[in-house]
Each structure stands twice: as structure tokens, then as C-alpha cells.
Amino acid sequence: MKISEHMLASHTRFRTPYYMIKGKSAGPTVIMTAGVHGNEIASIRAAEQWLNKFRQKELTITRGTLLLVPIFNQAAYKQRVRGKPDLNRTFPKSAGAAAEHPLSRDLFGLAEKLLPDWYIDLHEANGLSSVNPKRLGQTLITNTGSKAIPAVKRIISKMNSGISEPTRHFTVRLKHKEGTGRTAASRLLHAKAVTVETCWSLPLTTRIHYQSRIVHYLLEEAGLIDVIQYNRLKSKANRKR
Numbered sequence: 001m002k003i004s005e006h007m008l009a010s011h012t013r014f015r016t017p018y019y020m021i022k023g024k025s026a027g028p029t030v031i032m033t034a035g036v037h038g039n040e041i042a043s044i045r046a047a048e049q050w051l052n053k054f055r056q057k058e059l060t061i062t063r064g065t066l067l068l069v070p071i072f073n074q075a076a077y078k079q080r081v082r083g084k085p086d087l088n089r090t091f092p093k094s095a096g097a098a099a100e101h102p103l104s105r106d107l108f109g110l111a112e113k114l115l116p117d118w119y120i121d122l123h124e125a126n127g128l129s130s131v132n133p134k135r136l137g138q139t140l141i142t143n144t145g146s147k148a149i150p151a152v153k154r155i156i157s158k159m160n161s162g163i164s165e166p167t168r169h170f171t172v173r174l175k176h177k178e179g180t181g182r183t184a185a186s187r188l189l190h191a192k193a194v195t196v197e198t199c200w201s202l203p204l205t206t207r208i209h210y211q212s213r214i215v216h217y218l219l220e221e222a223g224l225i226d227v228i229q230y231n232r233l234k235s236k237a238n239r240k241r
Contacts, residue, residue, distance in 0.1 A: 001060045008069070009102035016103060018069040021054050023224065027064030028117040030222050031191075032215070033107070033181060034069065036088050036121060038076025042198050043122035046211035047071075064224045067110065072103060088121075089179035095188055104181070111189055118148070118222045119185035119193040122211055128199050129171045137199025140214070141173040143183060148192035149174070155217040159210070168202065170210075194218065 001023055008016045034040075034047035047070040053059040076083030090100040091108055099105040111119070127135025140156060142148045152172055160169045177183050186193040196214050198207040219225045 001054065001057075003054060008106040012102045014075070014102050016069065016072060016074050018067060018107075019051060021061055021066040021068060023061035023063040023065070025063045027062075028223050029065045029067070029114050030118040030120060030219065030224055031067045031107075031111055031114070031116045031185070032069070032120040032122070033072050034122040035071035035073055035077050036181070037082045037086070037123065038071075038073045038078070039080045039082055040122075040124035041080075042124055042204060042207035042211050043196070044071055044077065045204075045208045046215060047122060049208070049212055050215055059225060061224045062226055064222070065114075066219070066224055067114065067116070069107065072107075088123075088181065091179055091181050091184035092188060093178045093184070100179075107181070108184060111185060111191075115189060116185065116191045118218065119182060119189070119191040120215070120218055121181050121193075121195045122215070123195055123197050124200050124207065125197040126200055128167050128201070129173070130169045131167050133171075135199075136173065136197045137201070138168060138170045138210075139173045139195075139197045140170060141175050141182065141195040141197065142193060143176055143186040144174045146174075146186055146192060148194050151192065151218075151221040152194060155214060155221065158217055159213060162213075168199075192222075 004020045006018055034043040071077050073083045073087050090104040092099050099108050125136035127137045129135050129139045140152045142152055156170045182193040182195045185191040198210050
């Protein structure tokens with residue numbers, strides 16, 4: 001496995017690091033972003049945890065490539081705010097259209113070259129979707145007709161089987177939202193695109209745990225990691241407690 005660091009918007013004040021993590025053999029390509037909104041901390045912490053696992057070789061990508069952006073909106077993260085403009089409204093809205101910000105422009109330019117099999121975007125939201133279907137907290141969002149839908153349903157079943165409190169259960173949301181990275185990747189690049197949303201009202205450690213587990217299941221579905229090595233890591237962590 002090889003890890004290399006690069007920069008988005010490198011010649012602007014928005015320069016932001018991203019990481020290419022490549023397995024030993026060819027395989028699927030996954031793009032994963034976190035911190036598109038600077039106040040969604042659990043998404044960032046989970047992405048950083050995964051980067052550290054790869055750096056420390058606690059986990060390896062067996063095949064394929066992961067492009068990971070742990071903190072997409074650096075300026076908003078420093079202030080712990082959503083960010084203006086909202087970067088999740090600046091991605092291309094139609095074929096041939098340009099992204100509206102240097103960061104989304106660079107990232108989507110990379111996506112057009114890589115043609116990812118999966119596009120994963122980690123977020124947080126208000127409310128519990130199992131209590132109020134109008135809320136986005138505790139959801140996995142993908143687009144209507146997406147090839148990701150069966151995998152999303154499997155992941156939600158796995159997640160909910162380990163969550164004893166029904167109000168915290170995850171639900172599926174099929175939603176088209178212009179300008180989001182997910183919808184641009186789904187509609188324009190035909191990727192299996194998924195937005196992960198944990199609920200802000202839950203404890204931070206719980207939200208990070210949920211985000212990290214969902215990332216595990218998504219990377220497993222994508223074929224970048226295998227369940228055997230992840231279970232070994234989990235057993236090792238449990239023995240240390």
C-alpha cells in the first residue's frame with residue numbers, strides 16, 4: 001500500500017491536502033470527503049481516524065485506490081461554521097458546467113479523470129430521521145435509481161442491528177440535490193454516490209463511532225478492504241480495553 005499527499009486549489013488561499021492511498025493491485029476507485037461543512041466534526045474525526053489507520057498500517061487497502069479529503073473546507077473548520085459559500089452547492093449542476101469554487105473545481109476535475117466507482121461524502125445534520133422523516137440525521141442518502149441503493153440498505157441493516165435504541169436507527173433517503181458532490185458524481189460520473197449523515201444531538205464519540213463503522217462497510221462494499229483484516233483490528237482494540 002502506498003500513501004501520497006497532494007493539494008487541492010494549490011495556488012489559491014483555499015489550498016487543502018488530500019491523500020491518495022493505493023493498494024498493491026488494481027481495483028475500484030473511491031473518493032471520500034469530510035468537512036465539506038466546517039462544523040460537522042464527527043465526519044472529520046472519522047476521516048482522520050481512517051487516515052491514521054492506513055498510515056500506521058493497522059489497515060491496508062488490498063486493491064484499488066482511495067482518494068481521501070479529511071477536511072475539505074479548512075477555513076470553515078477553523079471557525080467551526082458551515083461555510084460561505086456552502087461548498088456543497090458549488091459542484092457542477094449539468095454536463096459541461098463548471099464548479100463554482102476552486103476546491104470543488106479541483107476535486108471534481110480529479111473525479112472526472114479518475115471516474116470513481118464510489119463517491120462517499122461524510123456529513124452531520126439535525127434531528128433523528130427515525131423520529132421525524134423530514135430530518136436528515138441518521139441517514140444514508142443516495143440518488144433515486146442509484147446503483148448504490150442495495151449496498152446502502154445492507155449497510156443500514158448492519159448498523160441498526162448493533163444500535164439498541166430505535167430512535168438512533170439509520171434510514172435510507174433518496175434525494176436529488178443540485179450542486180452537491182454526491183449528485184454531481186451520481187448524475188454526471190455515474191458513480192455509486194452516498195452521503196452519510198449522523199445526528200448532532202448524539203454524543204460526539206457516538207457519532208464518530210457511527211461514521212467510522214459506516215465508512216468500514218462502504219469500503220468493504222467497494223472492495224477496497226476485506227472483512228477479515230477489519231475484524232482482526234476490532235478484536236485487537238477490544239483486547240486493549
